[in-house]
Every structure is written in C-alpha cells, then in structure tokens.
Amino acid sequence: MSPNRRPVCAWTLSALALALAVGGDAFASPIDSAAPxxxxxEFSYSTTARLDDFGPWPLPGLTFQGVQGRTVQSASPFPAASFPDALPEGSTVDFPLGRLVIDAAPQGITEGSGTFRIEVRVEAVDGVRLADPLLATIQGFASVVLRADGEPMLRYGVVGYEVHPPYTPPLPTAGHFAHDELSHSLLVPDLHHEFAASPGSSFSLDARLLSARIYHNPEPAAWLVFAAAITLAGARLRRNPA
Known part of the structure; x- marks a missing residue:
C-alpha cells in the first residue's frame, strides 16, 4: 500500500463528515412514526362562508353561521410529514368550522344543491396576535328540500382529499396552514351527513386538527459540498496511486 493512501482516505471521510454537517438533513428521509x-x-381563529363563489346561492332557506374568536390547542406534532396507517388516539383535536342553519321554509317546496367556500382565518398563536393571519380555504356542499308543510331534508358536508399516504394524513384533508416550521392539516373524517330537521335547526361542520413538523427536501448546498468532496478525493487518489 502506498504511504499516501491512508491520509487520502482519512481526508475523504473528513470531507464526507463536513458535507453531512453542512447539509444537516440532506440524507434524511421522512420518518413513519406513531409517536407525536x-x-x-393555541390557535385563535374565526370562519366565514362565501356562498356565492360558484354563482348565485340556490338555497335561500339555508345560511352559514361562522365561528368567531374560537381558541383550540393543537396536539403534539408528528416528527416529520409521514404518518402511520391509523392515527393514534390524541394526535388530533376538534376544530369546529361553523354551523348550517335552516331558516323558516317558504310556501310550497324549495329544493336544490349548492357548493360554497369556508375561509378559516387564524388571527393569533399562543395569545400573540399575528400581523398577517394564517388562512385556509375549505370547500363545502349542501343539498336541501324545504317544505312549508313538512320536515326539511338536509344533506351537507366538506370536501376532503387523500393524496399520497403515508406522506399525507391517512384521512381526507380539507385544508391546511403552516406556522413556525409546523404544518397543520384540517381533516374531515365524516365527509357528509343527512338529517331531517325543522326550520330553525342548525347543524355543525367540524374538522380535526393534525400537526406535523415540515419535512425539508435536501439543501442543494449540501449536495454540492458532498460532490466537491468526492471530486477532490478522486483527484488526490489519481495523483497518489497505490
């Protein structure tokens, strides 16, 4: 063995260690953990509904009652944006969105269906008011039959999506917001409901809040340092063959 081979190998390991130190999580992958x-x-928030985003609201007998100044405390976040097949108990918390209210039924029969948007506006975190509120937009839907001489029938819910488990939550997600290196997803396990109800009744729209640390892709600088380390090590080896 050449007397120069050992120092070259040692230098290569040192360079690799430097690349890992600079890159931080450059070689990390999402962690599938069931231990938040x-x-x-604590999030203080309000909600409003925009019933006419998709055209004239076709259900004059149905209105939305938003949440005002509500405060919820999040559960502990998952270590990274990777989730188990079933969320452990206590990893989500209730996050009310508002209520649909059935007004007095008109004469005759009115029926129809409509889609609307709910805007979630997080105004304070841990009691500190935010200069720029955190926003999340959720899509809701409702269909109703209003009868002047009988019980209305209401079907309603929130639109949720399952994209790519385990890198997204294992339940339908209606929206999300991010703050302080944490991502907060609004889950909707119950996508729709159907009730018979009398005029004046109200029905809740609810979500579950799930938190996780934001997973960062490898930093380009880390890969450049690592590539430079390998290139220089190769050059040293070529100059000092065995």
Whole structure:
C-alpha cells in the first residue's frame, strides 16, 4: 500500500463528515412514526362562508353561521410529514368550522344543491396576535328540500382529499396552514351527513386538527459540498496511486 493512501482516505471521510454537517438533513428521509412529540400551540381563529363563489346561492332557506374568536390547542406534532396507517388516539383535536342553519321554509317546496367556500382565518398563536393571519380555504356542499308543510331534508358536508399516504394524513384533508416550521392539516373524517330537521335547526361542520413538523427536501448546498468532496478525493487518489 502506498504511504499516501491512508491520509487520502482519512481526508475523504473528513470531507464526507463536513458535507453531512453542512447539509444537516440532506440524507434524511421522512420518518413513519406513531409517536407525536414536540410543542403544542393555541390557535385563535374565526370562519366565514362565501356562498356565492360558484354563482348565485340556490338555497335561500339555508345560511352559514361562522365561528368567531374560537381558541383550540393543537396536539403534539408528528416528527416529520409521514404518518402511520391509523392515527393514534390524541394526535388530533376538534376544530369546529361553523354551523348550517335552516331558516323558516317558504310556501310550497324549495329544493336544490349548492357548493360554497369556508375561509378559516387564524388571527393569533399562543395569545400573540399575528400581523398577517394564517388562512385556509375549505370547500363545502349542501343539498336541501324545504317544505312549508313538512320536515326539511338536509344533506351537507366538506370536501376532503387523500393524496399520497403515508406522506399525507391517512384521512381526507380539507385544508391546511403552516406556522413556525409546523404544518397543520384540517381533516374531515365524516365527509357528509343527512338529517331531517325543522326550520330553525342548525347543524355543525367540524374538522380535526393534525400537526406535523415540515419535512425539508435536501439543501442543494449540501449536495454540492458532498460532490466537491468526492471530486477532490478522486483527484488526490489519481495523483497518489497505490
């Protein structure tokens, strides 16, 4: 063995260690963990509905009653944006969105269906008011039959999506917002409901809040340092063959 081979190998390992130190999580992958841990936060928020985003609201007998100044405390976040097949108990918390209210039925029969948007506006975190509120937009839907001489029938819910488990939550997600290196998803396990109800009744629209640390892709600088380390090591080996 050449007397120069050992120092070259040692230098290569040192360069690799430097690349890992600079890159931080450059070689990390999402962690599938069923053990949420980390800080919990209090979110103060309000909700409003935009019933006419998709054209004239076709259900004059149905209105939305938003949440005002509600505060919830998040559960501990998952370590990274990767989730188990079934969420452990206590990893989500209730996140009310508002209520649909059936007004007095008109004469005759009115029926129809409509789609609307709910805007979630997080105005304070841990009691500190935000200069720029955190926003999430959720799509809701409702269909109703209003009868002047009988019980209305109401079917309603929130639109949720399952995209790519385990890198997204294992339940339909209606929206999300991010703050302080944490991503907060609004889950909707119950996508729709159907009730017979009298005029003046109201029905809740609810979500579940799930938190996770934001997973960062490898930093380009880390890969450049690593590539430079390998290139220089190769050059040293060529200059000092065995």
């Amino acid at each position: 841990e980390g800080p919990r936060h």
